Amino acid sequence: MARAAVVGAGMTKFGVHDKPLQELFAEAALTALEDAGVAPPEIEAFYFGNAMGGQTENDTHLGPKLATHVGMAGIPVQRFEDACATSSNAFKNAVEAVEGGHHDVVLVGGVERCTPKTGKDTAEMTRIFGSASHRQYEQPTGLTFPGVFALFTKRHMHEHGTTERHLAEVAVKNHGNGSLNEKAHFGKSTSVEEVLDSPVVADPFRLMDCCPFSDGASAVVVVSDDLADSYDAAVDVAGVGHGTDIVPLADKETPHVTIAARNAASEAYEQADTTADAIDFAEVHDCFTGAEVLASEALGLVADGEGGPAAADGTTARDGEIPINASGGLKAKGHPIGATGTGQIVELTQQIRGDAGTHQLDGVERGAAHNLGGDAATTIVTVMEGR
């Protein structure tokens, strides 16, 4: 028995958009509803993720505004914010709500605008993103997220011999994958040389190790297991694990081990009665190339210490042993913060259905999504599988 099922999925292209938040969200939400064959008035509750609309465009209490805009005014709505894990947390709570019998058919989605279309430039956006790091112990030092993940990654390099070339190979793989995905922010491939020649942002990361700030929206229709068979193309939510970790990062015992992700993965696999070995493909939170290395190990998709060479040796390629970020990942598909988590759920749904178009993987039945927030202090891991 599944915990819940996804019966509709939709997303905008991730990238640079002129549309205001509600229009962007409506595009994803109405696509998901149409895909499910569900009309807006049939939705019983809305679980919504937006990380920074207050800071970027003075827009809060967005739940009822967006519900109104897509024709669902009146239903219970809740907005979640958990940094970059925002809409995965909305998804987790939605799964629990249908599993607990509180609702049968709900909409989950997220939206964010992070490009200069909001009127904020990259420096301002970097400060706003930095609000997720510790206010007293990290922000005053000038530590922003490239630096946070650089620290994690430097430790991994020290422990396991991971190299800048290993990291560059992650970027090359994910850009290659993104070039096949029409919804990706970046449609271009890159090379190890181009990555290693790009300017240093936070050692060991160069510009091409970093994901972009994107605009975008994503949404899924989630129903209870009991109802799933009455929809055309349900995909089961077999497990959703949720771990958190200490903030600030200086207090973490072993930063590169990302305990929250390990706990979340372990919980998700247990719920799904599966193991890492039985996962056919994964979407992981590669906000920086090094983050993919850590996530691949934390989820047990590769052994500890083997995350570094995994892209270079083809293990995580589209046709490799365990394809990781076939969508392009945050690195190439893009990272519209509040839309990233449910964006991964859209990807899992479409790949398992065999409905991922030009970037469809062969024969995938079970996938995992890994979405983290802040100093790797929130992580949600979801396992989905064919029904």
Add this chain to the structure above:
Amino acid sequence: MARAAVVGAGMTKFGVHDKPLQELFAEAALTALEDAGVAPPEIEAFYFGNAMGGQTENDTHLGPKLATHVGMAGIPVQRFEDACATSSNAFKNAVEAVEGGHHDVVLVGGVERCTPKTGKDTAEMTRIFGSASHRQYEQPTGLTFPGVFALFTKRHMHEHGTTERHLAEVAVKNHGNGSLNEKAHFGKSTSVEEVLDSPVVADPFRLMDCCPFSDGASAVVVVSDDLADSYDAAVDVAGVGHGTDIVPLADKETPHVTIAARNAASEAYEQADTTADAIDFAEVHDCFTGAEVLASEALGLVADGEGGPAAADGTTARDGEIPINASGGLKAKGHPIGATGTGQIVELTQQIRGDAGTHQLDGVERGAAHNLGGDAATTIVTVMEGR
């Protein structure tokens, strides 16, 4: 059978504080935990409310930060933002989580700093609060929340003959109540003359019709019905209703009727198998005096059209037929946005236990809390009763 039970409650004084968010929250949370006789590691999940920390002090992803600070790092945490209804929505989701069997013992709480201690002055805070109104149709017109609730109230005056003196009597009552509550922001009484002589903010509201911007925190420990009897002083959560309404307010058919509150109250009463007549006392969201008038009617505590004179004629006094805002309400107890909702739950818990000290009501067994957000576009109504 109750939906859940509150077994511990704590709050800071609402007012002006020098402490940073995590210290303020810890004071409330550790009081609630001690009251429940629960140690931090026994808490299984944390449902957290903060409305504006990103905008006011560049502090987001606060859930894991606060969990770390009070000794609960590692557990699932989710932050909610639903404007002024923020922590009531956290509470609703927590009740559903324990009712659905996902957790047995959880912490719910909220914190906010809204005074110039954040570095933001009143004009800046008014703009930030305004982020909850419609970004395209309301904010550009200069409509901030005194204006929003003035529009609702003007319509009520037109329909029912409510007067400015009626509104002033609400302020007088709530300030009188607040003067008995050591946790209240304002410890002073006022008079009808003082209210009517205060400067106009947004017709018909004068300064003394408006609640303050406050700093503060509140928290409660929520457990499943099955476990409640193993705690010393459990109070049942009999019903939690959640309604939303259209945004912008210009699209509402009958603005002064506040449909979201009526739907939320009806849902909460039905869950609790009770009626408005059986409610002994209520805390309602009196961000402005007129808002108490609308809420009293929406909850059925007074008949439609009788909300205006209800304070003046003593109906809603401490010793009246239906005491409303015996705590002082938002008007006098204060309004630290993200802490207001769970602050009402703390008040209900303590009154029903007979533990409200200097502002204890006589013989109250069943209470209702009404917490709204934005253009009255989110409303959550909770019914609690003695176990």
